[in-house]
Amino acid sequence: MKRFALIIAAIFLAFNGFAQKQPKFTVEDAKQFYRTMQGDYTVIVNDSTTAQAHFTPIWENMGNPFQWLYLEVSMNEKVILQKVLEVQPKNAKQFRVYIHDLKNPEQFAGKWGNRNYFDGFNNSIIKGGKRITFVKTSDFSYQSQWRRNKAIDCFPQGDMLHFKFVQEDERFYIKRVPKRTDRILGYQGIKELTD
Secondary structure, X not given: OHHHHHHXXXXXXXXXXXXXXXXXXXXXXXXXXXXXXXXXXXXXXOOOEEEEEEEEEEOXXXXXXXXXXXXXXXXXOEEEEEEEEEEXXXXXXXXXXXXXXXXXXXXXXXXXXXXXXXXXXXXXXXXXXXXXXXXXXXXXXXXXXXXXXXXXXOOOOOOEEEEEEEOOOOEEEEEEEOOOOOOOEEEEEEEOOOO
């Protein structure tokens, strides 16, 4: 019994040591994620198909406690995805990105270049609020767990998704495993340099 108790104590100490080595997440991390995620990206899918993604900060002057981004993705000059993202701290190790639909998306298509356009509206223009939870895995890296995520409707339901954002090189990565396969599709968002 004594030996068993010593083994349990050793496991507990090892677990505590591991937990202390995990990087802490702070409110400043959420703000930094929000600031760094802003911008224009070229999205490469398995080294071939490309799209353009724009993450535009909105509602910065409305006294909102959380951070908001408008996301618009286009391919071949056609808008294929529009969302409003809300970045919220969850606890000391996690933050959530809530993904909202627009009630009238066509009204906002192409408005990513004019962030002030959204100042004439409030969050009554959005609906829903599915979420992706991110953990901090290093000083510059945040990632979600693998799961069947229905929050982003351009991916068929039932596909396994994993998201990663690396601030250090300002890229986002998405791994997708289509339902009933073990084939991994890789999406990489490369931030475009601005003058």
